[in-house]
Every structure is written in structure tokens, then in C-alpha cells.
Amino acid sequence: MAEVTELKSFSFSKLSSTDNYDEIAALGKEIVEEFQKVGFLRLVDIPDFEDKELLDAIKFYYGRPKEEKMKLALKRFHAENKNEYRGYMPLVKNLPVFKEQTDFGNDSIVEPPENAPDYEKFTKEKNCYPHEEFGRTVDKFYRIYHDCALLILRFLAIGIGVEESYFTDFFFENQTDQHLSTFRLLHYPPKGKISNLSDKDIPISTPEHSDSSLLTLLSTFENYGLQVRNKENTWVWVRPVKNTLIVNLGSMIEEITEGKLPATLHRVMDLGENRYSAPMFVEPCFSNTSFLKILRSEKNWTDKKYKNYGEFSAKTSGRHGEYDEITENPKFKFFPKEEVLHNGVGNGIPFELA
Numbered sequence: 001m002a003e004v005t006e007l008k009s010f011s012f013s014k015l016s017s018t019d020n021y022d023e024i025a026a027l028g029k030e031i032v033e034e035f036q037k038v039g040f041l042r043l044v045d046i047p048d049f050e051d052k053e054l055l056d057a058i059k060f061y062y063g064r065p066k067e068e069k070m071k072l073a074l075k076r077f078h079a080e081n082k083n084e085y086r087g088y089m090p091l092v093k094n095l096p097v098f099k100e101q102t103d104f105g106n107d108s109i110v111e112p113p114e115n116a117p118d119y120e121k122f123t124k125e126k127n128c129y130p131h132e133e134f135g136r137t138v139d140k141f142y143r144i145y146h147d148c149a150l151l152i153l154r155f156l157a158i159g160i161g162v163e164e165s166y167f168t169d170f171f172f173e174n175q176t177d178q179h180l181s182t183f184r185l186l187h188y189p190p191k192g193k194i195s196n197l198s199d200k201d202i203p204i205s206t207p208e209h210s211d212s213s214l215l216t217l218l219s220t221f222e223n224y225g226l227q228v229r230n231k232e233n234t235w236v237w238v239r240p241v242k243n244t245l246i247v248n249l250g251s252m253i254e255e256i257t258e259g260k261l262p263a264t265l266h267r268v269m270d271l272g273e274n275r276y277s278a279p280m281f282v283e284p285c286f287s288n289t290s291f292l293k294i295l296r297s298e299k300n301w302t303d304k305k306y307k308n309y310g311e312f313s314a315k316t317s318g319r320h321g322e323y324d325e326i327t328e329n330p331k332f333k334f335f336p337k338e339e340v341l342h343n344g345v346g347n348g349i350p351f352e353l354a
């Protein structure tokens with residue numbers, strides 16, 4: 001039976017108010033050690049973070065009639081719509097994944113010029129909301145999550161002995177924070193029978209993977225489901241704790257630090273009940289190129305050539321790839337197919353909404 005693990009907690013309020021240099025350095029080291037040992041930690045005491053407000057908004061959003069939800073669906077699911085990146089992804093029958101999800105981006109991003117390449121317009125696409133109040137709630141939590149990301153990245157840099165702003169500089173374009181982070185709201189309806197944490201044959205709803213972001217912040221509300229692979233190579237449950245965020249590192253930071261800050265494997269189990277979760281995948285800004293450099297060197301960690309993070313993201317991200325066998329991924333319009341990571345087995349297979 002998988003055991004329940006307690007993640008080490010770090011207080012946002014304490015991290016952001018400490019001004020003693022020795023204390024800051026010690027906390028940085030502690031955070032780095034935790035990522036190396038466990039790969040996950042918990043952020044607590046986050047100002048204005050009431051997860052019930054976010055959960056109520058998510059339940060409202062997914063509780064609306066199917067036709068309403070489809071008005072904001074990605075074009076690949078609903079040809080009349082214009083949005084291709086930021087929008088609703090419906091429940092689809094006969095796919096390995098059974099979830100509805102929506103990606104929201106940075107509302108403060110500066111709109112690209114008319115002559116910008118199509119993939120730039122794609123990565124900077126505006127959000128669509130069912131109404132303004134919902135948009136304000138999403139934007140409020142988007143900012144809270146991103147503030148948490150800035151704080152953790154600052155301490156990570158201190159902890160590994162580089163300039164404090166080493167990672168957070170990836171977000172800035174003309175002195176403004178133009179990061180392309182994705183805030184994803186997810187609903188996994190129950191598929192199988194109700195299971196207890198101690199059951200042996202609990203179905204998997206998201207197979208094991210590590211995230212491709214710099215880091216990921218996650219609220220699982222009151223839901224169990226997330227499992228982390230620990231250093232003994234066994235899966236353990238992460239206990240949900242109210243008003244906190246779970247933080248883990250993505251493969252980008254693993255590459256930059258040559259494995260010093262590793263991305264940890266995790267998966268999601270289907271316990272037979274409605275599950276809601278809200279991760280933010282933290283990403284650099286469009287024009288950034290320093291994310292490609294190995295720390296303290298001028299060498300890139302990949303041999304492939306990318307003009308900037310925007311191109312890297314559009315070509316290498318596996319995002320929305322779970323639908324590639326039923327509908328065409330828009331990224332194939334921007335680049336030759338062989339240059340782009342391809343998750344699906346083809347496209348054009350008719351699909352049916354669940």
C-alpha cells in the first residue's frame with residue numbers, strides 16, 4: 001500500500017520578509033536540499049490565498065452546460081472558434097485521458113505586432129472568460145501563484161550560489177514581467193469505482209511524468225490523487241492541505257543545472273470521485289534565450305537551435321498532445337512536422353464529446 005507523505009512546509013510570509021542575509025542563505029540551502037531529497041515541497045502562509053474561492057470558481061466554470069463551455073473551446077474542438085491555445089478542452093470519449101481542462105495565460109502580456117510570426121501570436125494568445133468576474137478571479141490567483149514562483153526561484157538561485165535574480169530574469173522583457181506561464185484549471189470526473197487509498201488496483205488517470213516547466217505550483221484542494229515517486233523508488237500519496245501550494249521542479253531547471261535541481265516523477269490516480277486541481281507551469285518570457293544556457297557557462301544544454309523561448313516552447317512542448325490523434329495540433333501549422341514534438345499517432349479520427 002502506498003503511504004502518505006508529509007511534504008516539508010515553507011512559509012511564504014517568512015521567506016518574503018526575512019532580511020537577514022545568513023537566514024536567507026540558510027533557507028535557500030534548505031529549499032535546495034528538499035528538492036534534491038524529495039523533489040516536492042509545500043508553500044504555506046500565502047497572503048490572500050483562499051483555495052475555496054478558486055475551487056468555487058472552477059466548479060462554477062465546469063458546472064455550466066456543455067454548449068456554454070464549448071463557446072470557449074479551442075478551435076481544434078470547435079471550428080467556429082478563433083482561440084487555439086488559451087481555452088477550454090472538453091471531455092472526449094474513448095481517449096486514454098478523461099478530463100476537461102482550460103489553460104489561462106498572462107493577462108498582462110503585451111500584444112505582439114501585426115507582422116509577428118504566427119507562433120508568437122499563438123504563444124501570446126489572450127484568455128477567454130465566460131464573464132468578467134470569473135476573469136478577475138482567475139487573474140487574482142494567477143498573480144498569487146506567480147508571486148510564489150518568483151519567491152521560490154529567488155531562494156533556489158541563492159541556494160545553489162548564483163545571482164539571486166538568475167532564474168527570475170528569464171521572465172523580463174523591457175523591464176516588465178512578460179512570462180508565458182500557463183495556469184491550468186482541471187476537472188477529472190470519476191471514471192472507475194470508488195477506491196480507498198489502501199486499495200491495490202487504483203486506476204491511473206495521468207501516467208508518470210515530470211513537468212517540462214521551470215517549476216510547477218499546484219493546488220489539489222481537498223483531493224487526494226497525486227502520487228510522487230520517492231528516493232526509495234516507491235510511490236507515495238501527497239496529503240492535500242488547505243490553502244497551500246505544492247511546488248515541484250520541471251525539466252527545464254534540471255537541464256540548466258545539469259541535474260543538480262532534478263525534476264521529480266509524479267502521477268495522478270483515479271479514486272472514483274470528482275477531482276479538481278489547479279497547476280501553474282512556470283515559463284520564461286517569449287524573447288528569453290538565457291534559459292538555454294547551462295549554469296555558469298556559455299554552453300547550451302541542447303544541440304538544437306532555437307531563436308528564443310517562444311520558438312522552443314512552440315516546438316518542444318507536449319502540451320495538448322493528448323488530443324493529437326483526434327484533432328490537429330495548431331503547432332503543426334507553424335513549423336515542418338519533423339521539427340516539432342509529436343505526441344499523437346495521426347489526426348482526423350472522428351471524436352465524440354463525452
Ligand SMILES: [Fe+2]
Pocket residue numbers: 209210211266
Ligand atoms: Fe505534472
